[in-house]
Every structure is written in structure tokens, then in C-alpha cells.
Amino acid sequence: MTSRNQQLYELSQRVIPGGVNSPVRAFKSVGGTPIFFQRGQGPYFWDVDGKAYIDYVGSWGPLILGHAHPEVIKSVHEAAQNGLSFGAPTEAELIIAELVCSLLPSIEQVRLVSSGTEAGMSAIRLARGYTNRSRIIKFEGCYHGHDDALLVKAGSGALTFGHPSSAGVPSETAAHTIVLSYNDIPSVEKAFNDFGNEIAAVIVEPVAGNMNLVKASPDFLTTLRKLCTQYGSVLIFDEVMTGFRVGLECAQGLYQIKPDLTILGKVIGGGMPMAAFGGRRDIMQCLAPLGAVYQAGTLSGNPVAVAAGLATLNEVQKPGFYEALAAKTEQLVQGLTEIAKQHGIAFSAQAVGGMFGLYFRETAPESFADVMACDKEAFNRFFHAMLQEGVYFAPSAFEAGFVSSSHTEEEINKTLSAAGRIFATWK
Numbered sequence: 346m347t348s349r350n351q352q353l354y355e356l357s358q359r360v361i362p363g364g365v366n367s368p369v370r371a372f373k374s375v376g377g378t379p380i381f382f383q384r385g386q387g388p389y390f391w392d393v394d395g396k397a398y399i400d401y402v403g404s405w406g407p408l409i410l411g412h413a414h415p416e417v418i419k420s421v422h423e424a425a426q427n428g429l430s431f432g433a434p435t436e437a438e439l440i441i442a443e444l445v446c447s448l449l450p451s452i453e454q455v456r457l458v459s460s461g462t463e464a465g466m467s468a469i470r471l472a473r474g475y476t477n478r479s480r481i482i483k484f485e486g487c488y489h490g491h492d493d494a495l496l497v498k499a500g501s502g503a504l505t506f507g508h509p510s511s512a513g514v515p516s517e518t519a520a521h522t523i524v525l526s527y528n529d530i531p532s533v534e535k536a537f538n539d540f541g542n543e544i545a546a547v548i549v550e551p552v553a554g555n556m557n558l559v560k561a562s563p564d565f566l567t568t569l570r571k572l573c574t575q576y577g578s579v580l581i582f583d584e585v586m587t588g589f590r591v592g593l594e595c596a597q598g599l600y601q602i603k604p605d606l607t608i609l610g611k612v613i614g615g616g617m618p619m620a621a622f623g624g625r626r627d628i629m630q631c632l633a634p635l636g637a638v639y640q641a642g643t644l645s646g647n648p649v650a651v652a653a654g655l656a657t658l659n660e661v662q663k664p665g666f667y668e669a670l671a672a673k674t675e676q677l678v679q680g681l682t683e684i685a686k687q688h689g690i691a692f693s694a695q696a697v698g699g700m701f702g703l704y705f706r707e708t709a710p711e712s713f714a715d716v717m718a719c720d721k722e723a724f725n726r727f728f729h730a731m732l733q734e735g736v737y738f739a740p741s742a743f744e745a746g747f748v749s750s751s752h753t754e755e756e757i758n759k760t761l762s763a764a765g766r767i768f769a770t771w772k
């Protein structure tokens with residue numbers, strides 16, 4: 346008998362391209378059928394055929410508290426009862442803006458938008474308007490949403506499906522985008538040497554999470570900061586993934602580097618469509634209605650999304666939240682590494698706060714080239730074997746994983762036991 350999942354997938358492909366509303370949801374690179382989910386609670390979610398999975402995707406990062414956290418659901422209910430959208434300012438927007446500014450010293454002003462793509466696209470336009478320059482620098486394997494200018498040698502689904510530079514982006518649009526290698530300091534120095542006075546912005550994920558997980562070297566980020574200051578370019582940290590995920594002060598707090606602009610998404614919306622960009626007051630004041638850089642959104646600052654974000658940010662501020670999250674994530678990656686080692690498998694794993702990377706190679710990657718050298722076939726086998734065991738990792742060798750505060754010792758141990766069974770018969 347055909348499963349409900351299979352039926353839904355077949356029907357969906359008739360009316361939705363590939364049957365999915367975002368490419369990374371398809372199992373195209375790992376093979377098999379994407380799973381249709383019905384409900385989630387804490388660290389678990391259930392597919393339409395009733396099977397439970399431990400979730401290490403967390404809706405690709407936002408669910409730092411796990412599924413259906415009671416405080417988030419309560420806030421969303423309360424907000425929804427007062428109306429879904431006003432298209433006008435609310436007090437809740439002020440509260441979340443003040444909170445973000447108080448938590449991140451680099452952010453003096455912030456604007457709310459509905460997705461990470463919008464935040465990235467708006468930050469680039471703002472940087473160009475502020476500097477009156479066109480060129481931008483991005484890094485291979487970093488993903489900043491699907492804005493045309495940024496969809497060049499991009500990570501995430503674009504990399505997963507082998508189209509890192511998307512069709513449909515006119516070459517003139519991408520002509521101002523300089524793509525360099527992540528963690529490659531000499532190439533950045535050369536680009537500034539050649540074009541320094543034309544560079545509007547450097548945009549970077551301070552911990553890359555869209556080409557699996559690659560940590561920036563502190564020297565790399567320090568060099569970006571130094572060169573941007575020297576040449577008057579805007580340093581943009583894309584903290585859509587790392588924001589409130591690796592710590593309350595985000596990756597910029599971990600590295601102790603102050604970007605000029607930051608883009609936030611995922612955790613800040615607590616599972617609802619909300620993102621933000623913010624930074625130096627003199628730059629932010631170039632935005633309309635004050636300045637000439639136009640940026641807008643009918644649903645920006647949506648009250649229900651803001652309610653979910655505020656409830657989430659309230660929880661993560663509780664004492665010990667990030668210490669406990671990091672300890673659990675560390676337990677997971679160290680456990681997996683140890684089991685693989687016992688069975689002589691070329692495997693490594695590492696964590697930053699509540700996010701992690703799994704790699705089928707001896708050591709954690711430090712560059713895009715290292716990521717590309719991982720054994721993707723081994724990842725695909727591992728992914729499917731874990732899925733059988735009821736553990737859901739991202740269906741791509743190029744995405745970071747996420748642990749939530751709702752994962753307990755029990756789920757981590759179940760995951761390690763499952764990996765133990767799989768690695769014991771690994772050939």
C-alpha cells in the first residue's frame with residue numbers, strides 16, 4: 346500500500362515545483378522522498394504516517410526552544426487574538442527593537458523584515474546607498490538568501506543541487522559581486538588593493554552554516570574589519586543562522602568584532618517569518634523615510650511574528666541557557682566523533698554553541714575546498730540510516746545542524762546509540 350507520505354509527495358509534484366516550497370526540503374541530493382510532517386513537540390516531530398523523529402534541523406535554525414514551546418505558542422495566540430496585521434507601527438516592534446539594540450552593541454538602530462533574504466538584500470542596498478559604491482565582496486559557499494547579487498557561488502540548496510550561481514541572474518547584476526575564498530586572507534587583501542575605493546560592502550557569515558559548518562579564523566574576520574575601516578567599506582555580518590543561536594551576543598560577541606551592519610533571522614522570529622537588519626545609526630539613517638535608500642514591507646514587523654520572536658528571546662535570556670545548549674551540542678558531536686573513531690571511520694564533527702557540522706573526513710573543514718573534499722556518498726548513507734532510526738538530520742551534506750533547549754540527555758543518547766549501530770556495520 347502506498348504510504349500517505351508517498352501520496353502527498355506525488356500529488357504535490359503536480360502543483361508545486363519539485364513538490365517542495367524551498368529546494369533544500371527536497372531529498373534530491375541524498376535520494377528518496379522528502380518527508381511530510383504533521384506536528385512537532387519539543388525535540389520530536391511526526392510525519393504524516395505517524396513516525397516520530399528526533400529533529401536536528403529545527404526548521405533550519407529558528408526552533409532553538411524546540412517545537413511548539415508553550416510560551417511561544419501562548420504569545421502567538423494572544424497576539425493573533427488582537428488581529429493578524431496592521432501595516433502600521435506597534436509597541437511590540439519597539440520592544441523587540443530595543444531588546445536587539447541592548448543585546449548587540451553593534452546595533453544602534455534596527456529594521457524588521459520578513460525573511461533573511463530580505464534582510465540581506467536590504468543591507469546590501471543600504472551599504473551601496475551609504476557609500477555610493479557598487480562592488481561587494483562575498484565568499485564562496487556562504488549563502489545570504491536568494492537576492493540576485495548574492496546568488497553567486499552560493500551555499501545551501503544552491504550548492505547542494507550543483508547550481509551555486511543561479512540561472513536567471515543577469516551577468517550585469519552579478520558583475521559587481523566579487524567572490525573570494527572563505528578564510529583566505531591574501532585574496533581579501535588583494536581585492537582591497539585592486540578595488541578598495543569601489544567596495545561598498547563585505548558580507549560574510551562569521552560562522553559559515555550553508556556549506557556545512559566552517560568556522561571563520563579570528564584573523565580572517567579581524568582582517569575584514571581592518572580593511573573595511575581602512576577603505577570606508579561596510580562590514581556586514583550575516584548572522585541569520587548564528588544570531589542568538591551561538592550565544593546571546595551572537596557570533597560577533599564570540600569573535601569580539603563589531604560589524605557595521607548585521608542581518609538577523611531564524612531565532613529572532615521564533616519560527617515565524619521575521620528577520621531584521623541593523624547597525625550603525627549613521628548608516629541606518631540613510632533608509633527611507635529619512636534617507637534616499639528605499640526599503641519596505643507590507644508585513645514587516647508583523648505582530649504575530651514579533652510575539653513569537655519576543656517570547657523566544659525572553660527564554661534564551663534565562664541564566665545558563667546557552668551554556669546548557671552548548672554542552673548538549675558538544676556531547677552530541679563528541680559522542681559521534683568517538684563512535685566513528687572506534688570503528689575506524691573517517692569522520693569528524695564540531696559545534697559552535699547550538700549549531701554543529703558533521704563531516705565524512707578526518708578533520709573539520711576550514712575552507713570551501715575542504716568541504717568539497719568530504720565524502721558525500723558516505724553522508725547520504727548515514728543520513729538515510731539515521732532516518733530509519735528516527736533521527737532527522739538536514740537532507741544535505743552542506744547544511745549545519747541544530748540542537749534545541751528541548752533536546753535532553755535522552756535524545757542525545759538515543760542519537761548516539763543509533764549512530765553506534767550504523768557505524769558498527771559500516772563498510
Ligand SMILES: N[C@H](C=O)CCC(=O)O
Nearest residue numbers: 367369405501502555744
Ligand atoms: N540554509 C538555508 C537557510 O538558511 C535553508 C533554508 C531554505 O533555504 O529553505
